[in-house]
Structure formats: structure tokens, C-alpha cells
Amino acid sequence: MTSPALQEDSDDGMDEFMEKFKTHKYKNAFNERNWEEEFDKVPMFMKKAPEEIDPVTHPDLACLQSIIHDDDRPPEERAKTLKDEGNDYFKEKNYKKAIISYTAGLKINCTSQDINTILLTNRAAAHFHLGNMRSALNDALAAKKIKPDHLKALIRGAQCCMELRNFTEAIQWCDAGLRAYPTDQKLQEVRAAADKQKRAAERDARKAKAKGKKERSERDALLAAIKERGIKLLQPKKPPKRGSDSEDEDGDSVAAMAELTLDGLSSQDATGARVYMDDQGSLHWPVLFLYPEHQQSDFISEFCESSCFINHLVVMFGQELPPWDMEMKYLPQNLELYFEGQKEILHHVDPKISLLEVLRHERYFVKAGTPSFIILVKDSSFYKQFLTGKKVRRL
Template sequence: MFDDECELTNEEILELMEKPNPHGLEPFGPDWEKEMDMHPLFMDDVPQEVIDGTFERTKWPVLASHLDMMYDDDEDLEYTATCYKDDGNVEYKKGTKEGFIKAIISYTEGLKKNCVNEELNSQLYCNRAAAQFSIGNYRRATQDCEKALEQNPTYVKAITRAAQAQLKLGNRTAAIAWCDKALAIDKHSKVIIEMKVKALQKLKEDERNARKRAAQEAKEQRKNTILLEAFRLRNLNLFLPEEDDEETAEERDARLLDSLKCTSHGHVTLNEEGQLVWPVRLLYPEHATSDVIRQFSEVNSLSDHLSYMFPPGGDSPEWDPDREYTLPKLCAIYHAGNDRVEMDKETSLLELLTKHNIQIITGVPTFEIYVKGSDSYTKNVLSGS
């Protein structure tokens, strides 16, 4: 237990809080997320400003003190750079993200000593590349490998790391070039040979996939051309919003095809017999429900589908417990603005679309289904409301 003499009054506590921090450190402020990111323990990555040495040391005192706490500026530059390299190696071998980030910071501090030992500098760059690689910074890793090679052009480990980084980035050709550079120095390296073989296999796979994509795109283009011609021959009323007077015919066609494919109900296709097959939506306003027929050929009629959906003597939907919906009693209505036009259930979909100039919105012809004589039919159809 503390003695009473040691206890502080509320006034004394407030007075202490108002005094400047003797360590020069301010509490976390409104930019606390940035402060956390600049703390060695919480970094997800090493900011470029830390690597460049351009970060504001007075603004991020915790990071600055971390960088300064081990070695004095008075020590020999090469010795200090070597110590930073060794510290980085210790952190790197921990195999954790925090360790890799601390290793990058240590290698960076070693490089900032600007010692004249080119071999040491090349090792620092190559080691930093390894740490950058380990946290997924493959471009930075490649850049560090290039810096290492400026100090030591025959540094095979740096060339190998650059090849690995380029493979991770998906740059097969660049990876092969790096492998060739390494093999020119060590033609028997099993690691390099295996990496080059892997890169060549990936490159062939990429080329094969590119040919497949090109063939698929050409096939899709042919299908689209035939589909657009089918629309024109039938003179269909396809809704296309936001028309642009300056767009080309090709741009308009592409926009039309995109608009037809943006529905969750599927989209119109052309079957092997040259018939358009549509997704068709049937609305039942009296019950506030709907159905979607995803494969409705233009040669079929509404009766063809309604007779299947509401078979005589068959099961009725849950929303029709009284079995009011039977084919003879049903009528199909196209709702165009304030007008409601009754459709002939026995007529093919194509004839309905063209005869009544039905506007097809988002590629889905839509009809309302009523029971003749019902209250909803009288109110919405006969009265025209």
C-alpha cells in the first residue's frame, strides 16, 4: 500500500498534465493512425520516406530514437554499417513480418553510412531486397537488387533475387532475362536453371492462354454480330438509355449488348435454329409476386408456358390456394405507360413483340398476368387505372 504522503491531489494531477513532456513526446493526436504506421512495432510496410531518409525526425521521435539508439555517429562508418547489417540479419532470421520490417530499417541505416566498401553495400542492398521480397514488395526488391549490382556486377545472389521478384510480378520475360544474366556467371546453378525452366513454362502457358482468349473473343464477336443482325431483322424495340449522338455505330452496339447482359434473370441468346431465346418476366399484381421464364423461345406462346405453370388438376402456387389461376381464366397484359394492352396468349412471343412494338427493357420482356373477372383485373385493366 502507498503512504498517504505519496498521494496526489486532483489539482496536482491537473498541474502535472499541463506541464510539457520532459521527453519531448506528445500524446497521440488527430493523426494517430499515421503515428502508429511510423512506429517500428506497428508498421505494415516501411514507408518510402524512411528508406529515403526524408521523414521528419522531430515529428516521429519514436522511430528516430529507434534508429539512433544503437550506434554513435563517431564510430567508423564501415564498422557501423556492418553492425546494422548484422542487426538486420538477426531480425530477418526471425521470419516474422515485424522482423522483416525491422531488418529493412536496419539495412537502410547501414546504407546511409555511405561507407566506401562496395561489397558491404551490395550485401546491404541484397539483404534489404530479400526482406522486401518477404513482405511482398517485389518491385522494391528488384530495385534493391539493381542497386546491389551497381556495387558488385557479378553478385549472383542479387540477380537470383531479382529473377524471383519478377516471377512473382508475373513478368516472365524479365525473369528469363535475369536468369540468363545469372547463368552467364554461373552456368551450372541448379536454382537458376530450374527458375528459368519454370519461367519458360509459365511464358508458354501465358501465350497459350492468350491464344485461347483471342479465339474466345473472336467467337464471342461473331455471336454478337449475328445477334445484332437478328435484332435488326426483327425490328425489335430495345430500350437503350442515355443515347450519345457522337458515338459510333460500333460503340452503340457494344453498349446495347452490355445493357442486355446486365440483368440477373439471364440474357437473350440465339439458339442453333436461329431463334431468339429470351428471359421473360411474368408479374402477378394481385399477389405482389412474379415468375421469370429464363428460356422463352420467340416461337413459343404465353399459353405454352402458362399451361405448364398452372396445369389443370396440378399443384397450384402457395399464393393461389383457391386455384383461381387456370389457363382459360388468365389474360396477359402489356403495360405501356398508362395504357394496358391485352395480349393474345396463343400468339408467338415474336409476333407479340413486333406487332405491339413492345419495348424490351434490360433485355427482359415483361407481362402482367390477371384472372379475368377478378377485382384486380376490373380495377387495373377494364378501368384503365
Template sequence: MSDTVESSKKASMTDEERLALCQKLDKELDEFIDSLEKKGYDDGWPEDRWEEEMDKHPFFMKTVPENGELSPLAEGLAKLKYDPEENTPLELANNYKEDGNFNFKHKNYRLAVLGYTEGIKVRCDNAEVNASLYNNRAAAHWFLKNYRSALYDSEKALTFDPGHNKARIRAAKAAFEGKKYDTCIEHCQKFLENNTDKEVSELLNKAKRSKMLKERDERKKNRTEIKKNEEKDELIKTIIQRGIKISKCDDEDDIDLSKLEPTLPGAHDAIVYLENDILMWPILLLYPEYQLTDFIRGCPENAPLIKQLEQLFPAPWDEENKYKCSTINVYFEGYDKMPHIVDPNKNLGEILVSRYFELKGGTAAFFILPRGSRVERNYIESHI
């Protein structure tokens, strides 16, 4: 029984067998690379299954397929390159780095990132290899335009090898692309302490100019924000001084611009504003008989409401000519849910502080009805 068990165990590979297999794999890999150069790459891995496909790839396969079968090439690679029992941490890190380099050369940058990442996960104690893994992964991120990751990896490489010039330069470039100009300047200056390089010197000057422009734009933006805030404060202060009741505001401290924004579709930018200390209000005129409306974006508080109506009548939809300034009544619905008649000869500002008036959605709304008409009677009765 024990003899059967012993004979079923797979014998360990000798050094000669291992060398022969390595030579065979190198030859097959060279032939594979040569074939790639002769034909275009038109069979890429789909985005939604790249991890699944990668696990089938001999370079990245870590588990045996469900059918338990592996090609000699895949089995040899898995054994030689990925088995912790067959490789030291340093060997594993180098193997993953080689996989990353292979994909990098063939512009498979995402796969290269995965290869370098696996090498980093090994956590070998060789500073040079770790610096190379992070630097190479930074290069792959750079070509993918992942500038933040490229900067992180470049700086990580520098923690293992402060004199790694390629990592230093890439850190500077990635910082510039990420608009981190102080970081870019710092890396450029550090590099130029011991090196002379025209490209890095130009990048340093470019970063300094960009930093100045960025700071100028930020100052300008801050001034604009300060001015806008001052204008908002002045607007709210003026509304409070006028004594206008705002819907959903419990007191003066509860008033803000969000409660003054018009809620009508397409009218969000027609918020009340100050012009020469005059409040300019959006107003909505409703015609229940025809289910139509007119929207006026900026009606001055010191102008009679009748002036706005005179610009609208005669209306093109009023075929019976019932809507005239002399033959209509104007109402608003107060916070008591009742209709209140308005004298259109009064200034808008006077109407806004009428008893029971409440400004809703930052817009003054008025109902226009033919005087003495059935439509007017129905409107009034509907609120009783």
C-alpha cells in the same frame, strides 16, 4: 558564469572509452541472443503499434523518450550507431545493415526490412555496401513472399555489383514466382554465362516451360475473347434486325449487353442469347392479385406465349382455380405508361415488336389477370 556552462557540457568519449563501451555492448548482446535461444518468442509486437514499439527499441530509437531518460545500453547504441556526428555515412550504413542482419537471423523479417531500408537511405558512396543492403532486403522480402519487392531489390543490388551471384539468383527466383518468365530466363542465362549450377539450370528450363504454357493460355484466352465479342456483336445485330425497342437506348449504336442484363435478383446470368439463330429471351410473369411472379430464363422468340403459360397452370397457389389459359388476360405496360392487352397465341417475337412495347432490364414482363375480374378492373383503372 562561463565556467558553469563549460562544466555542464558533456565531454566527448575517448577512443579507449568507446572501445570499452563497444566490448560491453557486444557482451550484453551475446547474452541477449543466448537468452533468445532458450525461450520461445511469444511477445510479438502488435500490428497496429509496431512503429511505436520499434521506436522504443534500442536498435531503432532515434529520439529521446518524453521523460528524457535512456538506459545506458540505449544511450550508448543511439550515440554509437545512429549519431551522424559520430559516424560517417559508410559507418551508419553498416550499422543499419548489422541491425537488419540481427533481425533477419531471428526471423524478424519485417524489422530486417526496416533496418536495411534505413541503411539504404543513408546513401553512402560504397557500392559493395549498397549492393549488400539491397540484396539483404531482397532476402527479407523473399521470406515475406513479397516477390515483386524482392525482384526490385535484387536488380537494384546488381546495379551496384553486376557480379553479385546471390542477387542474380534471387532475382531469377523472385521473377519466376511473380510469373515474369522472360525476366527469370534473362537472369538465369546471365548467371550461367560464368557459372555452372544445376538448380539455376533447372529453374531456367522450368521458366521456359512456364512461359510456353502462359503464352498458350493467353492465346486461348484471346481466342475465347474474340469469339465472345463476335457472339455479342451477332446478338446485338440480330436484336436490331428484329426491330425490338430497348429501354434507355436512344438508337441502334446505343445498344450494348449491359442494357440487356436482367435486373432481377439472382437472374443476372439469364441474359438473352442466340441459339440456332433464335433469340432466347428471359420473361417475367406477374400476378398482381397474389403479388407473385414466375421467371422463365429462355423463352424462344418463335414460340407462342401461351405455350409458356400452359406449363405454369394450374398454379399451386391458385386455390380458386381462376388462372387458366382460357380465363386470363395478358398485359404489358408500354413506354406510354399504359397497359396493353396481348394475344398470348402470338409468338413472343411478334409481341416484342408490338406498338408501345419496350424491353426493360433485358426482360419481357407480362401481367396475368383473371378475365373480367375486379382485380383486372382495378389494374386498368390504376393507369387511367
């Protein structure tokens, strides 16, 4: 019991303390300018927790954190606290920290199935918002294993399957949920969307299969037509086998007719054109004309195999000469055609013969899917210089 003397001293001290408020304002009081800032320092009123909790700058928060993670409390209580902490991070859209909190709660291994299921479904939601669909689906599966009829786990599992385009599995998740919750609108919406997407995917797969079958049929027919005509495709070189010093006689790897493929028909990548067969069974080739004197070229995307070279030359040079022909000498009657065979032998081509006749020649090989020919002006100075030292053979 406090003595009357001490009580009197205490009262006198309190009176003196209270008297100060009449003449001195409280220095740390809130005012209109700083009250929001000061409130945000109080843990109860904080809108967002700081990234790092320093005991010096945030002693109250550090104290609360030590209480939250107190190992002396029951596992269920600690797991629930971490769940709530994760929920707060989730509300702030800080999904990475939410995942850390939910994971810490799961590591406690408490015996409460309800808490563990919620931790898993909440972590699945955080993974889902981060785009980690596989991790989200795994958490939904784990939650469903604990509680097969947990609504949020069923919905999240279906949504993950939708994002992963596993529409059949999404429908299975929805059906499992609708057996327990027949009127749930979210499950009904997801199932309807999954069924629609599944039907569309199956339709696209059927179309792709039919298209692939048609393309293979056309490809086989094209190969058969090329083989039947005796046209040789120059295939890309294959690296020699280790320990083998042998080379092809002509220096290039030419496919035997029994192994003829379209691997060499790669001009479509560069020019957008490739050989095709029309309804009448005629082949149309992309053909390249080269003019080495002027370093120019012409590209004919559809040169019918039955057409003669002179027909194209008349169209190209018969009416209007190209702008690079300053001497006006590239006239159809002045032009000579050649193709380069193996070992750099030039073969002269009669412009009056058809493309097919040349392609059938024993020394002609179609390179990169595009027959090519050199065009020179007969008896010009460049013509003589170009042919000097070269072997020339006439068809």
C-alpha cells in the same frame, strides 16, 4: 612502488575479503533456477535484443549501441556493423528492423562496393519476406548495377519477377546469372519455373483472345438478328446534358436501331439467363410473367420467339394450379395477358400469338433484357379494379 606497510594492509584486506566466502554466500550468484534468465541479460549471451534499449535497465546494451553508431569510426566499419546488426534482426525474422539497419548502413555512403552490394541484397531479402516485391526488385537492380555478377542479387531479382508474374523478365535475370554461374542449381530451378509459367500464361492469353473473338462474333450476330426483327431494346437512361431541359417524348431513352447495343440486356446478372440465338437462327428470350393480384411471378428462362403464349400457359396452369391460387381460378381459358407500354398504357395480348409478334410491336420495348407480361383473371374483382382508370389497347 607500493610501500611494505601498504602492501601488508592490502594483503590483510584481501584475506579478510576472501574469508567471508567461507561463511557468507555471494548474494548475486547464478543458481539452477535463475541462470538462464541472468545469462539473457548479458549482451553476449542474449537470444533476442529488446525492442527498446533503455540506458537504465540495459546499460551494457546502451554502451554497445553507442559504440556501434560512433561517428568517429571509418564509414566502412560503421556500415559493416549496421549490416551485422541487420543480419541479426533478419535471423530473428524481424524484417522491418533489419530493413532499418540496412538502410542506415546504405546512408553512410561508404566506398566499399562489396558492403553496399551486400546491404542492398540483404535489404531486398527482407523486403521479399515482407511481400514488398517492388522494393525488393529495386534493391536487386541497384545491387546488380554495382556488381552485375552478384549471385544473390541475380537470384533475388528473378524471384521477385516470378512473384510479380513478370516471367519474361525472370528468365532474363536467370540467363544473366547462368552466364556467370552456369551450374547454379537455384538459377536453373527458377528459370525452369519461369519458362513453364510463361508458356502457361501465353496459352491462357491465346485462349482468352479466341474466346473474346468468339463472344464478339456471337454478340454481333445476336445484335444483327435483333435489329433485323425490328425489336427495340430500352437502354438505361442517360443523365441530361447540363443546361438542357429537353426530354424524350416517351420519358425514356430508347436507342435508335442504328445504335442498337446489348447494354440493356442485363437480366443475366439477376437471373443467370439472357437472350441467345440457337443453331437454327431462332432467338430464345428470358420472359417474366407477373401476377399482381397475388404479388407472384413466374420466370421462363428460354422462351422461343416462335412459341405462342398459350402453349406455356397450358403447361403452367393446365394440369396443376399454383398453391397461391386458393380460388382455383387461374385456368388457361380464364387468363388475359397485357404488357405495359409508354405512359402506363396497357396493351392486351392475344395468347394465341407468338412472342416474336409481340416483340415486333411498335409500342413494345424490351426492358433489362427480359420481356415481361402481366397476367390477370378475366372478369375477376381484382381484374376490374386493376384496369380502372387505365388506358387499354388491343393488339
